[in-house]
Amino acid sequence: MTIKVTAEEMGPFLDEVFPQVRGMFGIDRLDEDLLVMRLFANERHLRPGGTVSGPAMFGLADVAAYVATMARIGKEALAVTTNCSIDFMRKPEAGRDVLAECRVLKLGRVLSVCDVLLYSEGAPEPVARANLTYSLPPKP
Template sequence: MTPVMTAEELNEFMREVFQQVAEDFNVDHVGEGEVTMRLITSDRHLRPGGTISGPSMFGLADVAAYLVTLSQIGPQALAVTTNCSIDFMRKPQAGVPLIAKARLLKLGKQLSVTDVLLFSEGTEAPVARASLTYAIPPRSMG
């Protein structure tokens, strides 16, 4: 699976289409069927107890699955999440970026299936694992 979008193209796409959250995320690497990216955490991503919140972790996993799909099919703003299952395994570190390693397991004409591991930057053990399915809109016949 050779990517059709680079890390910079994905970052630019996020800035153009999702201005409201684009500055929270950065794509670091795009490979064959994989994307590594980060959530640049701040106080607004924390929950009581000083750890990164579940919704913030879900958001990173969701964006990573979306972008690894787009890296293979090109800019499709209307691709949407149809399913997500996430396991929260360890308490993520506050004050450091959260890293997502997304791997495309299957890419079809209508659906993509992705596995995402989340890590606190600088640690080897994942803090969460997610499985996501995206619906891919049909290409227009224009």
Template sequence: MSLAMNREELEDYMSQIFPQVSQDYSVQDLTEESIVMRLAVGDRHLRPGGTVSGPSMFGLADVSVYALILARRGQQSLAVTTGCSMDFMRKPDGNADLIARCTLLKLGKTLAVGDVLIFSEGSDKPVARATMTYSLPPEGSAAAAFG
């Protein structure tokens, strides 16, 4: 399967539908099989103790799977998260951006499942791992065409 959107088209579309967070996330690499996303860590992402908060890591995992679904299927902004399993394994470096490496384990007609490993930039040891499940609007439906 080929990509429905390239990196630039994906970032432009995400900026349109999520302008409130578009400055936080960027696409570092995109292939048919995977996406690498960056969270530009700032003070608002930190919790006491100088570590990146769990909700910030969840957001990065969620956005990564969502972005890869969009890149593969096209402008379907109504795909929604229906499940998440997340393991927090190490303390992230509060002075480094977070990097997420995401692959889709399944991309069906109505369901997508993605796996995400999150790293502090400069480290090869993951700080978190997530499996995200998304419900997808049927292709050709009014919901699928929303955007």
């Protein structure tokens, strides 16, 4: 799948359409095969026990699927999540960013289906796995 929006273009686009998440995420890699996105985990993302919260990890998975989809279809801000299933498998390590490895499994006319693995930075085993489906805006 050809990339229509680069990592350098994606940052300003996200700032424009989702200013509420400005500075929370970074893109480490964006190409035809894989998106690697990071949650700059800090105190506001922690839950009792000192681990990154489930909602913070869900947010990373959702934004990663959105970015991977936008990279392939172009800047279509009105794409929306229609389904998400997430399995939390182990605690992310405190004090480390959380990384999302997102792959677009299928890109059709109306849906984008993505698979996301989440990791504590530097750890080999995933902390969560998510499958997301995005509904794409109709073409004029």
